[in-house]
Amino acid sequence: MKYARALAFAAVAGLTIITATGCSVARNQQTAGSYVDDAGITAAVKAKMAEDKNVSATSISVETLNGTVQLSGFAKSQTEKTQAENIARNTKNVREVRNSIVVRP
Template sequence: MRIFNQVKAFFSIIVLASLLGCAATATQQATGEYVDDAVITAKVKAAIFDDRTLKSTEINVETFKGVVQLSGFVNSKADINQAVRVAGAVPGVVSVKNDMRHK
């Protein structure tokens, strides 16, 4: 019976350690956050693609913990402002970082 308790304790420690490995840190995302960010990125790209005034091929989208970063080169300041507005309107977006440049 004593060996059984030791084996049970050992496996409990292994399970606990593996669960802690999935936790988020300031620079890394948990698995669920990564999936959420991938969905947000896809929605922002789709919203930019649906906007007829923007050239979606010129705008790159990345998301980390709900913060969307837009980068690339666009034709006008109005395109930059429109892309930021479109990205900010997507559900789940916490904030938008604008790293786009005017050609």
């Protein structure tokens, strides 16, 4: 059940990214192939966050451009912020992670 929920969450996150950022390919910011790769990276990071009890996947946004993952949103502690970054760094095909998560008590 937990695994199915994580997969469903990742699928929704992936579709949201494709729908919300579809214009970037048209603006020649990245190729269609790298766009699909980036969407896959984003979905994988969100799925791993959804599985982790110490990270609130709904409070953290994940965006990927050319293999660089941008994390933003809010964390309850420095530990949660660090764990979210570690999850992103350890995801396949991630080249760089930029962590802009704000810790809010």
